[in-house]
Amino acid sequence: MQPTSAAARATVARHAAPPEVASGFDVFYDAHHAPVAKALALTLGDTELGFEATDEAMTRAYQRWGTVRTYDNPAGWVYRVGLNWARSFLRRKKRVTSSPDLEELPTHDPAPSDPALAQALARLDPKHRSVVVLRYLLDWSVDQTADALGVAPGTVKSRLHRALEQLERTMRERDTP
Amino acid sequence: MNLDDRLRRELQRQAGHIEGRALGPASIVTTAGRRTRRTRIVGAGLAACLVFGLGGLAVALRSPSSTSELQAGPAPQGASQVENSQPSAGTTDEPDPSDEALATTELDDTNPGESEAPSNPAETNEAVPPAPASWAPAQLGQISGSVEGIVGLAQLDAQERASAGTGMSIQTSGNAVELPDPRPAKTATIDFVASSPTTTVAAGHHRSNAAVTPWLAVWSDEGWVATRLPLPVEDSASNLVANVVELSAVSVEGDTIYLTGQERTDLRVDQLLDDDVLASGSWQFGTATGDMSTLTVFDEDGNVSETIDLPSLGVSAATIEAWERGTDQPYAVQIQPNSTERIDAGLGFGTILSDIIGSPRGLFGVGFDAALFEPVLWRKVDGEPWKATATGVLAHGTADTLGTTNDVIVAITAQGPILTVQFRADGPWQEVNLSDQLGVSASEYLVTAAEINDSGAALVIETVGVVERYWLASSLDGIAWTTAPLPAGTVAPTASVVDLAVTSAGVHLLVDQGGVRDVVGPLSGACASIATEAQTEAADEC
Numbered sequence: 001m002q003p004t005s006a007a008a009r010a011t012v013a014r015h016a017a018p019p020e021v022a023s024g025f026d027v028f029y030d031a032h033h034a035p036v037a038k039a040l041a042l043t044l045g046d047t048e049l050g051f052e053a054t055d056e057a058m059t060r061a062y063q064r065w066g067t068v069r070t071y072d073n074p075a076g077w078v079y080r081v082g083l084n085w086a087r088s089f090l091r092r093k094k095r096v097t098s099s100p101d102l103e104e105l106p107t108h109d110p111a112p113s114d115p116a117l118a119q120a121l122a123r124l125d126p127k128h129r130s131v132v133v134l135r136y137l138l139d140w141s142v143d144q145t146a147d148a149l150g151v152a153p154g155t156v157k158s159r160l161h162r163a164l165e166q167l168e169r170t171m172r173e174r175d176t177p
Numbered sequence: 178m179n180l181d182d183r184l185r186r187e188l189q190r191q192a193g194h195i196e197g198r199a200l201g202p203a204s205i206v207t208t209a210g211r212r213t214r215r216t217r218i219v220g221a222g223l224a225a226c227l228v229f230g231l232g233g234l235a236v237a238l239r240s241p242s243s244t245s246e247l248q249a250g251p252a253p254q255g256a257s258q259v260e261n262s263q264p265s266a267g268t269t270d271e272p273d274p275s276d277e278a279l280a281t282t283e284l285d286d287t288n289p290g291e292s293e294a295p296s297n298p299a300e301t302n303e304a305v306p307p308a309p310a311s312w313a314p315a316q317l318g319q320i321s322g323s324v325e326g327i328v329g330l331a332q333l334d335a336q337e338r339a340s341a342g343t344g345m346s347i348q349t350s351g352n353a354v355e356l357p358d359p360r361p362a363k364t365a366t367i368d369f370v371a372s373s374p375t376t377t378v379a380a381g382h383h384r385s386n387a388a389v390t391p392w393l394a395v396w397s398d399e400g401w402v403a404t405r406l407p408l409p410v411e412d413s414a415s416n417l418v419a420n421v422v423e424l425s426a427v428s429v430e431g432d433t434i435y436l437t438g439q440e441r442t443d444l445r446v447d448q449l450l451d452d453d454v455l456a457s458g459s460w461q462f463g464t465a466t467g468d469m470s471t472l473t474v475f476d477e478d479g480n481v482s483e484t485i486d487l488p489s490l491g492v493s494a495a496t497i498e499a500w501e502r503g504t505d506q507p508y509a510v511q512i513q514p515n516s517t518e519r520i521d522a523g524l525g526f527g528t529i530l531s532d533i534i535g536s537p538r539g540l541f542g543v544g545f546d547a548a549l550f551e552p553v554l555w556r557k558v559d560g561e562p563w564k565a566t567a568t569g570v571l572a573h574g575t576a577d578t579l580g581t582t583n584d585v586i587v588a589i590t591a592q593g594p595i596l597t598v599q600f601r602a603d604g605p606w607q608e609v610n611l612s613d614q615l616g617v618s619a620s621e622y623l624v625t626a627a628e629i630n631d632s633g634a635a636l637v638i639e640t641v642g643v644v645e646r647y648w649l650a651s652s653l654d655g656i657a658w659t660t661a662p663l664p665a666g667t668v669a670p671t672a673s674v675v676d677l678a679v680t681s682a683g684v685h686l687l688v689d690q691g692g693v694r695d696v697v698g699p700l701s702g703a704c705a706s707i708a709t710e711a712q713t714e715a716a717d718e719c
Binding site: 037038039041042047050113114117118121132136164167 | 180188189191
């Protein structure tokens with residue numbers, strides 16, 4: 001079951017934002033919505049869920065923008081909230097996404113140019129895939145990634161290390177007849 | 178092309194296939210019907226469960242070496258390490274976007290400067306009876322209920338008293354007890370209190386400028402025995418196996434105290450490594466090979482930049498294992514009075530304990546299992562590792578509050594738009610949907626306080642957007658639940674409910690009005706199913 005569409009929610013919840021809040025939030029939203037949504041989509045292996053999670057997180061960021069805007073990496077906060085929202089959603093729906101197969105990747109990408117790596121990425125568990133996505137897609141620093149995931153910087157490094165190891169191992173196994 | 182470049186290219190290519198869906202900022206507004214919660218799950222992140230018997234307390238501490246020294250002596254060795262520690266998990270003011278703590282930001286958005294003015298005192302006096310005269314005049318920081326009655330804990334400014342050679346005090350049922358604290362602290366706060374038929378403990382933290390120092394006090398025949406955390410717990414070979422600096426839960430079963438908390442993994446390394454290594458700013462104990470005697474240093478890209486043989490630095494493998502597990506995994510340490518034994522928590526990689534309780538059926542912990550992707554209930558029986566119970570997976574959500582009443586395990590869960598209590602007697606988990614039971618369409622549901630003990634279970638629910646602001650859900654047995662608005666006048670419009678306690682007489686509320694706190698109650702009758710007396714009369718009040 002797919003989550004409620006963002007468009008439907010937007011219709012229900014359409015109000016004018018206070019100018020003093022909306023001004024700062026507008027800039028933030030325009031700059032970070034798409035990158036975070038794409039990162040969540042790749043982390044979760046589900047485009048719809050990734051965007052829905054981002055919308056949910058952006059809603060919460062708006063509600064407490066006065067606080068969130070003071071963070072070093074508000075986009076990291078949005079990513080983490082979105083990821084947690086998605087996990088909760090999946091738990092409620094009893095959907096297990098710990099190891100999505102290649103077939104479960106977005107169907108709009110029928111011909112990956114690097115199929116071995118795409119398959120290896122898909123086999124990473126979300127914990128390790130999120131580190132890879134944040135570091136290599138969004139180019140966030142270790143500290144930014146750690147802040148977004150709520151873990152220590154050292155944990156980011158070790159997870160990245162293990163993720164890279166697993167990627168290489170998976171690709172080797174794929175190449176081995 | 179190396180892996181880094183391939184990764185960047187592949188991820189960017191996949192992202193390019195994802196069509197962005199524009200959602201204008203003007204539509205990002207408060208979502209109607211969204212329900213959130215106010216309770217804070219503590220212990221998210223790294224979790225450590227330290228288990229030690231009362232008799233082992235002195236053994237567990239590195240220094241001073243005797244219990245008597247702990248009562249009045251200086252801080253244990255290593256206490257200075259906490260100078261730069263972060264506020265304890267249960268007290269930090271910074272919103273945490275973790276799954277469990279999402280809704281706590283509702284609390285944190287409150288601007289203290291915007292606190293509402295006290296209401297008419299006359300109005301307050303009608304609704305809020307004065308606290309018993311025997312209680313300390315200081316603010317009540319937390320109340321805890323028991324069958325015997327309310328226990329009041331005083332939260333006071335310790336700095337003024339420190340100059341006079343005294344520290345903070347705990348007041349239990351009218352008996353004030355001084356907790357020695359020779360080091361000045363601006364504030365001393367009691368965060369936790371727990372008791373069993375034989376043991377009472379209190380724990381909290383001191384805050385002094387940037388330093389937050391947790392402390393633990395145990396009531397015994399000799400009076401209160403207090404010590405500061407971190408608790409450097411050593412094994413029989415004097416190896417440091419844990420160093421708790423942040424407490425998130427305290428529980429007592431018999432004469433054994435269970436602490437859930439977090440340790441600082443950098444403290445020990447600061448002592449172990451030379452400046453060159455520390456200057457790199459990137460280190461973590463390696464785990465990939467299971468070699469617990471190696472320190473692996475990673476660079477910014479996750480590559481191994483250095484491997485250090487820790488035994489050559491005088492660090493044993495046991496020490497390293499404990500610290501390594503502390504970076505990513507929860508673990509348990511058990512110290513018996515005459516022996517020291519480290520036990521495996523039996524929790525899988527990435528699992529987190531969020532709350533623990535002691536019960537006649539053993540120790541239970543609830544948390545999140547990353548492998549199952551589910552909230553799970555674990556049980557631990559003396560001498561055995563933690564095990565997920567056969568029906569351990571909650572119906573949904575990660576419990577905010579866990580407890581037992583009359584041998585029924587109760588978990589209070591606020592998960593997205595659903596507020597439930599889940600309970601388990603002998604069979605599988607069952608649940609009562611409180612948000613449906615309230616029968617009102619509030620825009621938010623906040624669990625402001627909850628308690629579960631053998632007298633019953635209760636939680637205060639704050640609703641936003643309806644006339645009846647506060648609701649009380651209560652149960653005598655943890656299975657049949659009653660919900661009703663608090664009686665009119667119980668909480669003044671400008672006041673708020675801070676805490677509650679459940680006793681055999683009913684539910685008591687700790688109410689804050691402009692910084693002045695008082696206890697209201699006991700509530701009974703239809704307002705609270707805890708006390709069955711005068712239910713008929715009280716029905717009208719509700």
